[in-house]
Amino acid sequence: MSWWGEQEAPGLENWLKGSIALFEKETGHKVIPTLQDTTVVVSEFQTASAANNAPDIQYLWNGIYHMESVWLGYVEPLNDWIPEELLKASNATSLSIFGGKQYRLGWYAVPYMWAYNKEMFDRAGLNADQPPKTWDEFLNACDRLKASGVIPVVGGLKDGPWGEWFLGHSLTQNLDSAGEAIDLFIGARDWRDPLHWEPWARLEALWKAGYLNDDLNSIDLYPGIDLFGAGKGAITIIVGPLVPKMQSLLGADKVGVMVMPVFGKGKMAGKPLADTQGLGISSQSKHKRIAADFLIFLNRPERVSALWEQVKQLPANANWDGSVITDPVIKQIWQEWMHGDNVPYVSNLMPTLFWTDAMFVNSQKIIAGEYNGEQAGQNAYEVTQKWIAQNPDMVEKYRQWATELKL
Amino acid sequence: MLRTSRFVPYLYLTPAALLLAFTFGYPLIAIFDFSVRRIRGASGPFVGLENYRQVLNDSVFHLSVAHNAQLLLAVPILLGIGLLLAILLYERPRFWPLYRTLLFLPYILAVPLIGVVFSNMLQLNGVINEILRAIGLRALALDWLGSAGLALWSVMGVIIWREVGFGMTLFLARLQSLNEEVTEAARIDGANWWQRAIYVTIPQLRGVIEFYIVVSIITMLAWVFSYVYVMTRGGPGNATIVIEMYLYNFAFRNALPGVASAVAVILFLFTLALTIPLFRLRAQALEEDRT
Numbered sequence: 001m002s003w004w005g006e007q008e009a010p011g012l013e014n015w016l017k018g019s020i021a022l023f024e025k026e027t028g029h030k031v032i033p034t035l036q037d038t039t040v041v042v043s044e045f046q047t048a049s050a051a052n053n054a055p056d057i058q059y060l061w062n063g064i065y066h067m068e069s070v071w072l073g074y075v076e077p078l079n080d081w082i083p084e085e086l087l088k089a090s091n092a093t094s095l096s097i098f099g100g101k102q103y104r105l106g107w108y109a110v111p112y113m114w115a116y117n118k119e120m121f122d123r124a125g126l127n128a129d130q131p132p133k134t135w136d137e138f139l140n141a142c143d144r145l146k147a148s149g150v151i152p153v154v155g156g157l158k159d160g161p162w163g164e165w166f167l168g169h170s171l172t173q174n175l176d177s178a179g180e181a182i183d184l185f186i187g188a189r190d191w192r193d194p195l196h197w198e199p200w201a202r203l204e205a206l207w208k209a210g211y212l213n214d215d216l217n218s219i220d221l222y223p224g225i226d227l228f229g230a231g232k233g234a235i236t237i238i239v240g241p242l243v244p245k246m247q248s249l250l251g252a253d254k255v256g257v258m259v260m261p262v263f264g265k266g267k268m269a270g271k272p273l274a275d276t277q278g279l280g281i282s283s284q285s286k287h288k289r290i291a292a293d294f295l296i297f298l299n300r301p302e303r304v305s306a307l308w309e310q311v312k313q314l315p316a317n318a319n320w321d322g323s324v325i326t327d328p329v330i331k332q333i334w335q336e337w338m339h340g341d342n343v344p345y346v347s348n349l350m351p352t353l354f355w356t357d358a359m360f361v362n363s364q365k366i367i368a369g370e371y372n373g374e375q376a377g378q379n380a381y382e383v384t385q386k387w388i389a390q391n392p393d394m395v396e397k398y399r400q401w402a403t404e405l406k407l
Numbered sequence: 408m409l410r411t412s413r414f415v416p417y418l419y420l421t422p423a424a425l426l427l428a429f430t431f432g433y434p435l436i437a438i439f440d441f442s443v444r445r446i447r448g449a450s451g452p453f454v455g456l457e458n459y460r461q462v463l464n465d466s467v468f469h470l471s472v473a474h475n476a477q478l479l480l481a482v483p484i485l486l487g488i489g490l491l492l493a494i495l496l497y498e499r500p501r502f503w504p505l506y507r508t509l510l511f512l513p514y515i516l517a518v519p520l521i522g523v524v525f526s527n528m529l530q531l532n533g534v535i536n537e538i539l540r541a542i543g544l545r546a547l548a549l550d551w552l553g554s555a556g557l558a559l560w561s562v563m564g565v566i567i568w569r570e571v572g573f574g575m576t577l578f579l580a581r582l583q584s585l586n587e588e589v590t591e592a593a594r595i596d597g598a599n600w601w602q603r604a605i606y607v608t609i610p611q612l613r614g615v616i617e618f619y620i621v622v623s624i625i626t627m628l629a630w631v632f633s634y635v636y637v638m639t640r641g642g643p644g645n646a647t648i649v650i651e652m653y654l655y656n657f658a659f660r661n662a663l664p665g666v667a668s669a670v671a672v673i674l675f676l677f678t679l680a681l682t683i684p685l686f687r688l689r690a691q692a693l694e695e696d697r698t
Contacts, residue, residue: 158640215553217531370644
């Protein structure tokens with residue numbers, strides 16, 4: 001089994017080892033876990049599969065991060081191996097389904113949100129219990145936070161993911177479905193339409209207004225988030241697994257969470273972004289039954305509860321009794337982000353060329369003052385055309401996926 | 408005298424030749440093969456020169472080439488500093504072995520380690536800028552890695568800082584093997600330090616200088632990935648992307664090994680085209696020395 005996750009959810013390794021020990025004791029089957037480095041999670045699996053040497057169980061990020069492997073025939077559909085009820089309960093999200101088959105089983109929740117410092121909101125004369133919902137309210141809040149002497153929004157762009165998160169939150173705002181995001185990535189919609197480069201125009205406006213930390217381009221994602229944890233910024237973009245860390249640094253009662261304030265008019269605007277990390281089975285596995293049994297074992301009520309008790313990670317499994325959560329913010333995340341009226345994280349649909357040449361480049365160039373929103377849209381359009389030329393065999397798969405995600 | 412068949416030496420060489428063919432030859436052939444296919448997984452359909460066409464028409468590739476070319480400016484700097492330090496140490500100032508060790512130290516440190524340390528130090532609010540601000544040089548506290556205009560120069564500075572120790576050690580080792588009488592004679596004849604360096608010492612280092620130039624050119628074209636990856640990831644906004652990073656993106660991120668292989672072939676041929684004339688010049692110089 002090759003897996004990832006200790007990096008974002010410390011303690012997961014111990015939980016996994018404990019689960020393996022219990023599984024081995026019960027079934028006599030041995031599971032050897034290998035923790036992967038972040039940079040090789042996708043490529044290592046594809047290379048191993050190409051060499052016919054893939055692990056039985058593979059950690060799979062959502063969306064395109066595993067769907068390309070699915071299209072290459074490396075991932076086994078789970079429908080014949082795992083009960084339909086568990087497939088549904090595991091919350092793998094619609095981005096794990098292609099051609100009516102599900103390829104991942106959800107493991108733990110990764111909701112995407114904006115976190116804010118309630119104490120700083122209070123000091124700036126803002127209502128900490130009513131975070132801004134519209135863009136105008138947000139700009140007003142930034143203005144008052146800045147006037148109170150704090151940096152309104154902090155982050156780090158140097159390594160890229162902060163730009164991905166910002167785009168993930170803002171791109172949805174002018175879309176009605178995740179399928180429409182795919183339309184953009186395969187050229188069926190046009191990035192040069194102001195509706196679609198608006199996210200970068202909003203980023204540009206925040207930067208020019210001085211609402212972002214001045215070293216945004218020179219620090220990585222996590223040091224950027226750490227500025228929030230160190231009380232040096234009022235708002236940051238964050239994922240669920242990091243919220244407890246911020247609570248321990250700032251005090252549980254000082255951290256609030258909110259959806260990105262709304263500027264768009266799409267049906268997905270203003271809705272919480274839900275995602276889960278997951279596991280799948282290699283199509284080359286000679287032990288598919290055992291692999292499936294292990295995944296089912298990890299979803300036993302006792303193991304799912306242990307994930308919360310030992311690691312303090314929200315399980316993806318919807319059958320878990322969330323009433324045991326006592327912290328109001330974590331409870332809010334569980335109810336609103338994971339089980340409320342949520343939408344998938346559309347950055348997971350982005351081809352990697354778009355990640356490296358458009359998303360990464362656009363966000364950094366905007367902060368460096370080299371691009372405005374419109375130029376970012378033009379670059380996104382050109383990168384999309386380049387991707388289409390380089391991946392003619394993938395476009396049709398994407399098109400089918402888009403159709404399915406619009407249903 | 409023992410008489411053996413003329414084929415026997417070749418027989419002895421065969422295992423080593425096979426090993427070399429497997430470790431170097433096979434990957435090279437595979438890369439040429441991959442570069443004309445749209446590889447998915449381990450193989451893919453033949454697409455002719457399409458991968459090359461896409462790479463050569465890609466503005467990001469052009470940018471990568473331009474950045475590698477800019478990094479070549481580091482070669483004369485490395486050469487100049489390395490020579491200067493070697494000649495200064497050759498004069499054996501007090502504590503010279505200590506200086507030599509200190510100057511060589513960066514070269515034995517792992518590039519990722521250096522990259523992480525410098526990327527922290529060079530942040531807008533990092534140690535270097537904090538010191539500059541503290542001593543009243545606020546205007547010099549720039550966004551070394553976050554500004555598109557500065558980032559590649561900053562990376563180049565770090566490369567020079569680490570690599571210069573290698574050149575210095577190479578030159579010093581050669582200097583120490585020279586006949587000191589020549590230098591001594593020049594000194595007795597009244598040549599000053601500068602004249603001795605220019606007219607006596609450096610000409611005797613010609614061979615090692617040529618070798619160092621070739622190695623440094625190869626470094627700047629094909630060995631800077633670790634610096635860029637750790638310090639900037641090619642950013643901000645492709646401001647530091649180099650050919651290796653471009654290749655890496657296609658090989659490992661964009662899952663297009665065919666395109667990555669086309670880049671590898673271009674890089675290989677370009678480096679070869681650049682280094683072969685240099686080696687020829689070297690051989691010519693050796694020939695002239697002999698005659």
